[in-house]
Amino acid sequence: MSTIATLTNLLHEEFGTDPATVHPNQSMESLGLDSLSIAEFVFRIEEVLGINFPDSNVRIDTLQDVVDVVDGLLRKQARV
Numbered sequence: 001m002s003t004i005a006t007l008t009n010l011l012h013e014e015f016g017t018d019p020a021t022v023h024p025n026q027s028m029e030s031l032g033l034d035s036l037s038i039a040e041f042v043f044r045i046e047e048v049l050g051i052n053f054p055d056s057n058v059r060i061d062t063l064q065d066v067v068d069v070v071d072g073l074l075r076k077q078a079r080v
Contacts, residue, residue: 003070003071003074004063004067006049007066007070008022008063010041010044010045011031011041011063014040014041014044015031015032015033015037015041017031017032023063024062024063024067025062025063025064026062027061027062028041028060028061028063028066031063038060041066045066045070049073049074050077051074051077052073053069
């Protein structure tokens, strides 16, 4: 399953977001997520995918931003 599909499914499971309306370049706000919801989403992604987001401030404005971070972390994990 692609990262975007996985994240879309998580959005649906956690926040009730309609998968048919999710597009990568949507802002997290337009998906109905505030800063607390984004933090919850990140924690859920870490739990499901077995990755850890960096402690530094990662800019997450759009769903594509999350996809890019996740893909980078998964690639890095595969090399270890």
